[in-house]
Amino acid sequence: MLQPLIDLQQVTYAYPVRPGSAQQESPALRKLSLQIQQGEYVVILGHNGSGKSTLARQCNALLLPDQGQVIVAGMDTRDLASHPAIRARVGMIFQNPDNQLIATVVEDDVAWSLTVLGYSASEIRQRVNEALEAVGIADLRALPPHKLSGGQRQRVAIAGILALRPDCIIADEATSMLDPVSRQEMGKLFARLNRDLGITIVQVTHLLEEAVYAQRIVLMEQGQIVQTGQPGQLLSDIERLRALKLIIPDSLSLAARLRAAGFRIAEDAVTVEQIAREIARE
Numbered sequence: 001m002l003q004p005l006i007d008l009q010q011v012t013y014a015y016p017v018r019p020g021s022a023q024q025e026s027p028a029l030r031k032l033s034l035q036i037q038q039g040e041y042v043v044i045l046g047h048n049g050s051g052k053s054t055l056a057r058q059c060n061a062l063l064l065p066d067q068g069q070v071i072v073a074g075m076d077t078r079d080l081a082s083h084p085a086i087r088a089r090v091g092m093i094f095q096n097p098d099n100q101l102i103a104t105v106v107e108d109d110v111a112w113s114l115t116v117l118g119y120s121a122s123e124i125r126q127r128v129n130e131a132l133e134a135v136g137i138a139d140l141r142a143l144p145p146h147k148l149s150g151g152q153r154q155r156v157a158i159a160g161i162l163a164l165r166p167d168c169i170i171a172d173e174a175t176s177m178l179d180p181v182s183r184q185e186m187g188k189l190f191a192r193l194n195r196d197l198g199i200t201i202v203q204v205t206h207l208l209e210e211a212v213y214a215q216r217i218v219l220m221e222q223g224q225i226v227q228t229g230q231p232g233q234l235l236s237d238i239e240r241l242r243a244l245k246l247i248i249p250d251s252l253s254l255a256a257r258l259r260a261a262g263f264r265i266a267e268d269a270v271t272v273e274q275i276a277r278e279i280a281r282e
């Protein structure tokens with residue numbers, strides 16, 4: 001068996017309680033185990049507070065386990081000396097692109113980490129070009145980030161990570177501030193980076209409609225994984241998803257109602273396009 005790129009073993013983690021607080025310490029992650037293989041496109045799905053961001057932060061050593069261990073590309077996150085190497089392999093983007101952009105011009109922003117790490121000017125130029133091409137914003141390179149749309153700014157943040165040539169990108173609700181069209185484009189970008197560049201994608205979201213393009217969905221609740229499976233397996237049980245406080249997109253609830261009424265809508269039809277095709281066929 002191939003060594004997983006990210007291997008969480010029985011991870012328990014509780015945020016520190018403020019001194020004097022009457023609040024009980026309740027773990028954000030409870031004995032959670034998850035293996036992510038190089039090249040996978042995984043969606044971590046769960047309602048607010050289910051522990052997704054805590055899990056994501058364990059994967060690039062922004063948080064360390066209280067119990068259990070996290071191994072990234074063979075390195076234990078409890079080994080502090082391994083943190084720079086881990087973060088070069090596993091990059092993270094967050095909800096608000098503005099907290100991640102530093103420079104006054106797009107290409108300088110993408111070059112930032114490389115500059116800090118001391119790469120040569122020619123190496124930086126080549127990597128920045130590649131990264132801007134990969135996310136489709138090469139034509140915006142000379143603009144200041146504040147002139148760009150939210151979706152474009154998220155692309156700048158992604159390019160900044162790609163320039164480091166990571167194995168994996170973790171996107172923590174990175175699309176939730178975007179409009180539905182940009183959100184869908186971002187999903188397609190993740191799928192393309194995964195397919196064409198072989199980059200492992202871990203997309204964290206509370207939106208079911210973003211989970212439909214994943215190879216594997218990891219469903220979270222109360223700091224634990226309650227189910228994992230392919231979208232077709234996992235998204236047909238609408239009642240269960242509702243019980244997990246997820247909002248069911250219209251397309252999925254329509255498919256479920258049609259099935260209940262006796263129409264033959266394939267269980268593995270999960271995207272709007274697939275469901276529309278099934279309805280047209282039937």
Ligand SMILES: Nc1ncnc2c1ncn2[C@@H]1O[C@H](COP(=O)(O)OP(=O)(O)O)[C@@H](O)[C@H]1O
Pocket residue numbers: 015016027028046047048049050051052053054055
């Ligand atoms: N910085 C923090 N300090 C204390 N508790 C936190 C902090 N961040 C998250 N939590 C708590 O940990 C649990 C899991 O949160 P989180 O991982 O952010 O979930 P999600 O990303 O799924 O919304 C929640 O109960 C949340 O209130």
Ligand SMILES: [Mg+2]
Pocket residue numbers: 052053054172173
């Ligand atoms: Mg979160």
